[in-house]
Structures are given as structure tokens and as C-alpha cells.
Amino acid sequence: MNVLTVTLNPALDREIVVENFRINEFHRVKNPRYSVMDPGGKGINVSVILSGLGIRNVAMGFLGGNIGKVVEERMRMISDLITTGFVHVEEETRENIAIVDPLGDTITEINSSGPLIKPDDLRMFLRRFEVTLSRVRHVVISGSIPRGVDNDIYMTLCKKVTDTGKLAFAEGIGPAFEMAVEAGVITVARPDLRSRKLIFGESLVDFNDYVKAAKKIIEKGSKLAILSYATEGDVIATQDGVWLFKTKSHIDRSHLLGTGDAFMAGVVHSMIENEKDCFLAAKKGMSAAIAEAEYISKELISLEDIDEHMDSFDIRELE
Amino acid sequence: MKVSEAMIRDVSTIFEDETIEDFIIFCLRQNKSGLPVVDEEFRVVGFLSESDIIKSALPSYFSLLQSASFIPDTHQFVIRLGKIKDDQVSQHMVKPPVLIKPDDTVIYAADLLIKNGLKIIPVVDDEGKLMGIINRIYLIHAATQGKIDR
Numbered sequence: 001m002n003v004l005t006v007t008l009n010p011a012l013d014r015e016i017v018v019e020n021f022r023i024n025e026f027h028r029v030k031n032p033r034y035s036v037m038d039p040g041g042k043g044i045n046v047s048v049i050l051s052g053l054g055i056r057n058v059a060m061g062f063l064g065g066n067i068g069k070v071v072e073e074r075m076r077m078i079s080d081l082i083t084t085g086f087v088h089v090e091e092e093t094r095e096n097i098a099i100v101d102p103l104g105d106t107i108t109e110i111n112s113s114g115p116l117i118k119p120d121d122l123r124m125f126l127r128r129f130e131v132t133l134s135r136v137r138h139v140v141i142s143g144s145i146p147r148g149v150d151n152d153i154y155m156t157l158c159k160k161v162t163d164t165g166k167l168a169f170a171e172g173i174g175p176a177f178e179m180a181v182e183a184g185v186i187t188v189a190r191p192d193l194r195s196r197k198l199i200f201g202e203s204l205v206d207f208n209d210y211v212k213a214a215k216k217i218i219e220k221g222s223k224l225a226i227l228s229y230a231t232e233g234d235v236i237a238t239q240d241g242v243w244l245f246k247t248k249s250h251i252d253r254s255h256l257l258g259t260g261d262a263f264m265a266g267v268v269h270s271m272i273e274n275e276k277d278c279f280l281a282a283k284k285g286m287s288a289a290i291a292e293a294e295y296i297s298k299e300l301i302s303l304e305d306i307d308e309h310m311d312s313f314d315i316r317e318l319e
Numbered sequence: 320m321k322v323s324e325a326m327i328r329d330v331s332t333i334f335e336d337e338t339i340e341d342f343i344i345f346c347l348r349q350n351k352s353g354l355p356v357v358d359e360e361f362r363v364v365g366f367l368s369e370s371d372i373i374k375s376a377l378p379s380y381f382s383l384l385q386s387a388s389f390i391p392d393t394h395q396f397v398i399r400l401g402k403i404k405d406d407q408v409s410q411h412m413v414k415p416p417v418l419i420k421p422d423d424t425v426i427y428a429a430d431l432l433i434k435n436g437l438k439i440i441p442v443v444d445d446e447g448k449l450m451g452i453i454n455r456i457y458l459i460h461a462a463t464q465g466k467i468d469r
Contacts, residue, residue: 082328084331088331132330
């Protein structure tokens with residue numbers, strides 16, 4: 001087993017493709033293939049994409065109720081390379097609903113909040129996390145924090161990872177993520193800027209704000225910082241410099257689903273093979289994200305897809 | 320067909336020092352009838368099933384009786400369940416557990432399940448660490464699909 005992914009607040013993703021979607025109107029889904037259910041949550045998405053890249057991994061976190069069982073079953077159906085090790089809680093796992101409109105070029109997302117995690121659930125999870133940690137080298141901790149879990153959870157988990165000389169990959173937003181960044185316990189940090197472009201108490205308005213935030217993440221101790229900039233760009237920072245990656249062709253907003261998780265999976269895959277080369281990992285991540293963007297829904301990209309897109313973006317050195 | 324092709328890759332487990340009450344909650348929430356018991360190295364050191372809990376909560380002479388109606392006071396069962404709920408899993412688990420490796424055949428797994436009257440067998444690696452489980456319904460399903468002899 002190479003990788004452990006942690007999704008504290010998994011979801012059942014329901015994706016519905018509706019042409020010309022409008023609120024307050026009746027819509028019918030024309031094609032059954034355009035109404036699908038998938039296991040979701042950022043860490044789980046990374047697990048699924050990694051399995052498509054041939055990486056055996058174990059997925060952990062909290063699941064609950066019948067929706068939780070569906071999430072677990074579907075994960076195992078996707079690939080033999082995914083092992084599940086979730087702690088099951090009393091309340092029901094949440095659902096994420098995404099309405100994709102390819103004609104209007106929009107994605108409308110409705111995410112529910114998820115189950116309450118009780119102290120006993122958290123205690124049991126932490127013990128299982130520590131034991132599983134001894135079997136892997138790369139740990140991805142990604143996504144929102146469920147109710148009942150304190151903001152120091154990202155820091156606690158990432159510290160356990162990096163204290164044992166292993167690599168912590170984290171994607172999140174808000175105090176929990178920032179606390180872990182400030183503590184310098186994240187190896188690869190990718191702020192999730194989808195819901196709000198705000199980090200370290202400052203809004204990311206112009207391009208320089210992104211560069212400043214990326215540099216701050218590196219100053220705090222991360223080896224690689226990745227900040228999504230506009231739809232087609234990413235600001236990349238390592239201890240050697242700062243770059244802007246920008247796609248050569250236009251990407252529709254409706255094709256962005258899963259691209260962030262593909263980026264992280266590409267980075268993880270690269271660092272399994274070459275742990276020291278963070279810049280190469282960022283390039284592989286960008287290629288994986290562009291490959292994923294070719295699909296309207298979440299699809300399993302391959303290593304060939306990643307290699308094909310290594311030249312699909314321009315790199316500009318900023319500092 | 321090998322066990323690796325039929326196993327469920329799930330490492331839900333209980334630690335030997337967790338309680339019987341923890342075990343019951345785990346099984347209820349996951350709709351399971353038993354769990355592998357592991358140590359801090361994730362090695363499988365035992366197996367605990369709902370049958371083992373029932374056995375522990377019944378009087379020791381119960382196995383000699385033909386029917387539960389011979390138990391003088393069935394309320395004893397409830398009282399005893401209450402007494403063991405805070406016990407450690409290790410006090411009631413079956414050890415050593417029946418284990419299987421991913422490279423073993425499913426015919427061998429079926430043999431172990433039948434001979435030992437089990438529903439689930441933990442699948443372990445060469446170090447005895449948990450990799451998943453194999454259960455009866457999956458084997459029956461594989462058999463109906465004609466995959467067993469492959």
C-alpha cells in the first residue's frame with residue numbers, strides 16, 4: 001500500500017447534466033447516463049483517480065447510514081486497488097448535488113453539511129489512522145471538516161504524518177487548513193479556493209495576491225504550494241521559485257468537475273516516483289487536471305493521458 | 320480463482336483492547352456479523368462474531384441443553400450481556416483466528432468456511448496484517464457465476 005487518503009466528510013456525489021438549466025423551472029434529464037451517483041469528497045476522489053493510475057491506496061474517514069454504505073460499496077466496485085477503512089458514525093453521510101449545464105457553461109452545486117462526529121468516533125478514527133499510517137508513505141488529507149471535529153484536525157493529522165518522515169498532501173480552506181499551513185506540517189498544500197478566494201485573512205483579488213499567498217505557504221515550511229488562478233491557470237511555488245502554469249486552450253467551466261482532485265492525484269503519483277522533484281510533480285498535476293477537463297463528468301484518467309498533456313500548458317517563471 | 324479476486328478490500332476492524340459495546344456499535348452501523356481483531360501492528364490476533372457474544376452471555380451449561388426453554392431464567396442472558404459490555408474484545412474473541420492469504424484458492428477458502436462453520440475469514444499478508452475479508456455470500460456468488468474453478 002502506497003497511499004492513504006483521508007476524507008473526513010465524504011459524500012455521495014449526484015451529478016445531473018441539464019441543458020439550459022434555469023432555477024424555478026421544470027427540467028427533464030434526457031439521457032440516463034447524465035444522471036449518475038459517485039462516491040465523493042475530495043480525498044475519495046483522489047483515491048479513485050489514483051486507482052486509475054495504478055496506485056494501490058486505502059481510503060479512510062467517516063461514513064454513516066445507508067448513503068455511507070453506498071459510498072463504500074461504490075468505491076470498492078470502481079477498483080480492486082482501493083481498500084476502505086472508514087469509521088461508521090450514527091448520522092447519515094451527506095449528498096453533493098451538481099447540476100451541469102454544458103450549453104450555458106455553468107455548474108450549480110448544492111452540498112449538504114454531513115453527519116455529526118462524536119468524540120468516540122474521532123478517538124476510534126485517530127487510532128486507526130495511526131496504525132494505517134505505519135503501512136504507507138504518502139497521505140492525502142482533503143476536504144471539509146464535519147460537525148463535531150475541531151479545526152486543529154488537519155494540523156494533528158499532518159503532524160503525525162510529517163513527524164514520521166512521510167509526506168502530507170493537503171487541500172482545504174479556512175482555519176483548519178491555515179492552522180496546518182502555519183504549523184509547517186503540510187508537504188504539498190493546495191488551498192481549495194472554489195467557495196471563497198480568501199486565505200490568511202486576506203482576499204485574493206489580483207494576481208499578486210496569489211503569488212504572495214503561495215510564497216507565504218512555502219515560507220511556513222511546505223515544499224510545494226498550488227493555487228488555482230482564474231479558470232485556466234495555477235500559481236505554483238516551491239522552495240526554488242514561483243511560476244504561473246496556464247493552459248494553452250480554453251477550458252469550459254462545465255468541465256472543471258474533478259480537475260482539482262486530478263491535480264492532486266497527479267502530484268501524488270509523481271512524488272511516489274520522484275519524491276524530491278516538486279516542480280515535476282506540479283507539472284504532472286497540471287497535466288492530470290487538463291486531462292480530466294477533457295471529460296464533462298468525473299472520469300478515470302490514465303498515465304498516458306497525463307503524458308499526452310505535458311505540453312498542453314505554458315510555464316512562466318515569476319520569481 | 321484466487322482469494323485476491325473474490326475478497327472484499329475493507330479493513331474495518333476492532334482492536335483487542337476495545338470494548339464489547341464498541342464491537343456491537345461497529346457491527347450495527349456497518350451491518351456486519353463479526354470483525355477481525357487486530358493489534359497495534361495491524362496483525363490479526365483474533366476474530367469476534369455476534370455468536371461469540373451470545374455464547375459469552377449464555378450460561379456455560381447451555382451447550383448441553385436442547386432448547387433455550389430449559390434455561391431457568393432467560394433474564395440471566397440480559398444481565399450477563401450488561402456485565403460483559405465493558406469487557407475487552409480480547410476476553411471474548413476466538414484465537415488463534417482462521418486466516419487466509421490472497422494467493423490461496425477460493426476452494427480452500429470455501430473449505431475453511433464450511434469446516435469451521437464461519438461466515439467470514441480475514442485475509443492477511445505474509446506478516447499477518449489485515450488486507451480484507453472473504454465471506455460466504457461472495458463465495459456463493461462467485462460459484463453461481465462459474466468462477467470458482469477458474
